[in-house]
Amino acid sequence: MTDDRWLDETQQQAWRALLVFVNRGLPQLERTLKEHDLLVVHYSILVALSDAPDDTMRLTELADAANLSQSRLTHRLRTMIDRGHVEIAADADDGRGKNATLTAAGRQLLERVAPIHADDVRCLVFDHLDGAETAALANAMSKVARTLCDHDAFTETGC
Amino acid sequence: MTDDRWLDETQQQAWRALLVFVNRGLPQLERTLKEHDLLVVHYSILVALSDAPDDTMRLTELADAANLSQSRLTHRLRTMIDRGHVEIAADADDGRGKNATLTAAGRQLLERVAPIHADDVRCLVFDHLDGAETAALANAMSKVARTLCDHDAFTETGC
DNA sequence: GAGAGATTGTTGTCGCGTCAACCACTAGGC
DNA sequence: GCCTAGTGGTTGACGCGACAACAATCTCTC
Numbered sequence: 001m002t003d004d005r006w007l008d009e010t011q012q013q014a015w016r017a018l019l020v021f022v023n024r025g026l027p028q029l030e031r032t033l034k035e036h037d038l039l040v041v042h043y044s045i046l047v048a049l050s051d052a053p054d055d056t057m058r059l060t061e062l063a064d065a066a067n068l069s070q071s072r073l074t075h076r077l078r079t080m081i082d083r084g085h086v087e088i089a090a091d092a093d094d095g096r097g098k099n100a101t102l103t104a105a106g107r108q109l110l111e112r113v114a115p116i117h118a119d120d121v122r123c124l125v126f127d128h129l130d131g132a133e134t135a136a137l138a139n140a141m142s143k144v145a146r147t148l149c150d151h152d153a154f155t156e157t158g159c
Numbered sequence: 160m161t162d163d164r165w166l167d168e169t170q171q172q173a174w175r176a177l178l179v180f181v182n183r184g185l186p187q188l189e190r191t192l193k194e195h196d197l198l199v200v201h202y203s204i205l206v207a208l209s210d211a212p213d214d215t216m217r218l219t220e221l222a223d224a225a226n227l228s229q230s231r232l233t234h235r236l237r238t239m240i241d242r243g244h245v246e247i248a249a250d251a252d253d254g255r256g257k258n259a260t261l262t263a264a265g266r267q268l269l270e271r272v273a274p275i276h277a278d279d280v281r282c283l284v285f286d287h288l289d290g291a292e293t294a295a296l297a298n299a300m301s302k303v304a305r306t307l308c309d310h311d312a313f314t315e316t317g318c
Numbered sequence: 319g320a321g322a323g324a325t326t327g328t329t330g331t332c333g334c335g336t337c338a339a340c341c342a343c344t345a346g347g348c
Numbered sequence: 349g350c351c352t353a354g355t356g357g358t359t360g361a362c363g364c365g366a367c368a369a370c371a372a373t374c375t376c377t378c
Contacts (some may be wrong), residue, residue: 005274009286010297017300018284022181023226023308027336039364044178060326066229067182072365074328096326096373115164125177126170128302136295138169141176143287148183185364190325198334219356233358255343255356 017077025124032120036113041068041076043117046110049086055102058091062100085109184283191279195272200227200235204278205261205269208245214261217250221259244268 007015029040048065049055057065063073077100082088085106091097102110126134166174187263188199207224208214222232230279236259239245244265261269285293 006277007280007285010290010293011281014293014297014300015280015284017297017304018180020226020307021177021300022185025303030336041364058326064197067179071329071367075365081312091326094326094374098327100369118165121166121174122170124307125174125303126166128278128306129299133170133295133299133302134169134173135347136292137299138173138176140288140292140296141173141180142285143292144184145176145179147287148179148283189366200334217356228336229357230337231360234334250356253344253356257357 021125024130028124029117029120033113033117038109038113039076041066041072042080043110043113045073045076045080046085046106047114049100049102050107050110055107056099059098059100080106082132181283187283188276188279192272192276195275197268197272198235200231201239202269202272203227204232204235204239205244205265206273208259208261209266209269214266215258218257218259239265277302 013082026040033040033043044066045062045068048062049057051065052061059073060070062068063070066073068076077086077088081088083105084103087101087103089099091099091103129137185199192199192202203225204221204227207214207221210224211220218232218236219229221227222229223242227235236245236247240247240268242264243262246260248258248260250258288296
């Protein structure tokens with residue numbers, strides 16, 4: 001049971017904790033945002049757009065920035081457009097592409113829920129960590145995230 | 160923008176990386192297990208049962224051990240029973256309760272996919288970290304996880 | 319300039335998870 | 349004995365996400 005085919009003690013502890021975070025922590029964030037008729041996905045989309053120049057982004061970039069598949073983005077975007085938080089316009093240069101823009105109402109919504117969500121995130125994670133621990137967490141997870149974003153295509157050969 | 164109502168630089172970095180992990184990393188684990196007709200949830204249930212004495216657990220405990228709601232457990236359990244990986248029996252002492260037991264086929268399945276899944280997890284997370292980083296990650300996430308498991312009821316008042 | 323192939327985005331289907339409602343049983347008064 | 353809570357577990361409905369198929373456009377090559 002202590003092959004290198006298995007996780008060692010520390011790895012197991014880290015992995016189990018991550019699963020607890022995912023399966024118990026994240027649903028709490030969803031619940032809080034749902035009180036404002038939002039999903040965390042919606043929030044991510046709003047943030048990505050608000051970070052972009054002119055509050056505008058090509059859909060593919062937006063999907064990438066928010067860690068979404070194109071399909072998922074399209075689905076979520078539909079309701080956000082209906083509610084007037086986002087607008088869509090065909091790209092002038094590339095007939096295939098479309099640009100999403102944050103509307104004034106969308107920005108207003110974001111500014112209203114952002115503090116609430118930030119509170120929630122701190123309460124869930126960072127209130128339990130001191131500066132050094134937070135830095136260590138950021139360092140470790142950033143290394144993990146980097147490779148996930150890099151060979152995004154994910155060549156599964158041997159990892 | 161640098162209120163204490165917001166996340167600081169390091170916190171943001173950690174949080175963004177966690178979101179990348181959740182939205183890009185976890186789906187990869189699902190994909191790999193799906194080749195064996197399993198979800199990560201299934202795997203968690205198998206592991207929890209195999210860790211229990213007599214490979215048997217009360218459903219409520221099982222749900223807790225696998226970080227699941229009772230409803231979700233019931234839904235997943237149905238197919239696992241159909242496939243003969245788990246058995247269910249009424250509890251003798253408490254007429255309301257039921258016990259889930261891992262069958263021989265279930266244990267066999269677990270032993271077959273466990274190395275594959277472990278490989279996947281290491282490849283996703285731990286291959287990118289040295290010993291100190293892994294320990295730091297385990298420490299930080301464990302602190303987060305602890306409070307999630309404790310006041311599981313989650314008294315949302317002020318966090 | 320006409321295909322072949324790649325890129326961008328949408329649509330529909332299907333399985334999973336949440337939530338609320340529900341049934342079955344136990345426990346604690348009286 | 350009942351009658352009310354409370355607990356353990358199930359069910360059904362509904363919304364979301366993955367996936368595959370599709371349409372539309374660009375690009376490259378000849």
